[in-house]
Amino acid sequence: MAYQETKTTGYRTRLSNSIRGIGTGFLMLLGGTVLLWWNEGRAVKTTQMLEEAQGVAVHVDDVSNADPSLNGKLIHAIAFTQTKDSLCDATFGIGSVAIKLDRSVQYYQWVEHSKTETKDKIGGSKEEVTTYYYEKEWNGSPVNSQEFSDPDYQNRNFVVMNIEDQSYMAENVTFGAYKLPKDLIRSISGTAPMNLSFSQEQLSDWNRDVKKVFESMAAPTVNNTAAVTDETPAAAKGDSAKVEAVATAETEQIAKQKFDYVHVNGNVLYFGKNPNNPQIGDMSVTFTKVMPGEASVIAVVNGDKLQSYVAKNGKTLSVLTSGAVSMENMFENQHKSNSFMTWILRFIGLFLVVTGFKGIFGILVDLLKVLPFMADIVGLGVGLICKVLGLAWSLLIIAMAWLFYRPVIAGVLLAAIVALIVFLVKKGKDNKKAEVSNV
Known part of the structure; x- marks a missing residue:
């Protein structure tokens, strides 16, 4: 049976919250307005930067040797990334020569979900179930x-060790004869599973420590089954020193031992009895890496390094895409990305503005909560008005930003809109005259 909690909020408290909501509404309205204005400027400046960069960029067929004549120029080239850096995850004692090494951790846990239903009562109070x-x-x-609300589910979770996701990145990566900056190294994609290899002793240590945790959690004498182990197993810390000395006879036995709580499958290290039937407390650690490969780059040559292009308006550009991609397609993708981000931020700005208006006018609805059916009717009207006001306000801010950042285009569009309005008004008058004459 689902667990429920009921909370009742009085009429005075609701009005007090609505008054505070007015201030929050103004802040959201201001935030949405600033975001909409800034976004239009960002979009225009980014477009100008891309057009400027595209006009000066040159394609270079071969970057295997540093060319002094390219110094200071914005180039596009296709070559292979390379690195000699060895990356190591000291916690688990694994490593590889790679551009990136990632560790992803997942825990099998009880997770709390909730659903709240609100009911207005006559008199203005509100009941939340x-x-x-x-x-x-x-x-x-x-x-x-x-922290679970249902006492029957409290203290049910535990983990065998508390380890976070971790990412390691090579510092020295070359693109042909040129060294890549960190921002371009981060852009290198193409993950591959990392093969895992652990010694029998290491697996035995893990199995011993993890087994202790599971057995302690299953023991009836344990009161707090949500306890998290304070200490990471010694082998998981990558410590070569053993907590307990292992005799020669025991070492020989380890090689034949079946590990009940530790499983290695490809690039996944699993702590738990059965990976196909996970239980609370099980943990999965997945290792991936990014290896050197072919990439396409747009960046400025600076000696034996590549760096960002700085446009006249201060916007910067440096792009790395995995695989062989032409210069035209790379710039086209950047324009698409700019347009996509512009629309995303516009919708976010619109949402903030509409929510802000709802916060400002929400008190009109709460004042009528003494009669819920009246509040519902007014609420529909206020909600519609807030949406219309929010849309109109957002379009006005965008239009003003266009006038500021793109006066020519905005002027043409404004003239077209005015002409359309005049045409519709004139057509409406003509239709009325025609109706009168027919009568």
Whole structure:
């Protein structure tokens, strides 16, 4: 049976919250307005930068040797990335010569979900009924079940060790004869699974420590089953020193031992009894790497290094795309990315503006909550008005920004809009005259 909590908020408290909501509404309106204005300027400046860069960029067929004549020029080239850096995850004692090394951790935990239903009552009070339900899920971090609302599900979670995701990146990566900056190294993609190889002793240490945790959590004498181990198993810390000395006879036995709580499958290290039937407390650690490969770059040559292009308006550009991509396609993709980001920020700005208006005018609805049916009717009207006002306000800000940042285009569009309005008004008058004459 689902667990429920009921909360009642009085009429005075609701009005007090609405008054505070007015201030929050103005802040959201201001924030949305600033975002809309800034976004239009960002979009225009980015477009100008891309057009300027595209006009001066040159394609270079071969970058295997540094060419002094290219110094200071914005180039496009296709070559292979290379590195000699060895990356190591000291926690698990694995490493590889790679551009990136990533560790992703997942925990099998009870996760709390909730759904709240609100009901207005005559007199202005509000009743909120929150229903909590719980599901076993893989989660990117341990879930503190002590904070669960349902007492029956509290203290059910535990983990064998608390380890976070980790990413390692090579510092020295070359593109042909040129060294890449960090921002371009981060852009290199194309992950591949990393083959794992652990010694029998290391697996045995993990198995011993993890088994202790699972057995302690299953023991009936344990009161707090949500406890998280304070210490990471010694082998997981990459410590070569052993917590306990292993005799020669034991070492020989380890090689034949079946590890019940540690499983290695490709690039996945699994702590738990059965990877195909996960239980609370199980943990999965996945290792991936990015290897050198073919890439396409647009950047400025500076000696034996590549750096960002700085446009006249101060905007910068340096792009790396995995694989062989032409200069035209790379610039086209940048224009598409700019347009996509512009629309995303416009919708965010519109949402903030509409929400701001709702916060400002929300008190009109709450004043009528003494009669819920009246508040519902007024609420529909206020909601519609806020949406219309929000859209109109957003379009006005965007139009003003266009006038400021793109006066020529904005002038043409404004003239077209005025002409359309005049045409529609004139057509409406003509239709009315025609109706009168027919009568």
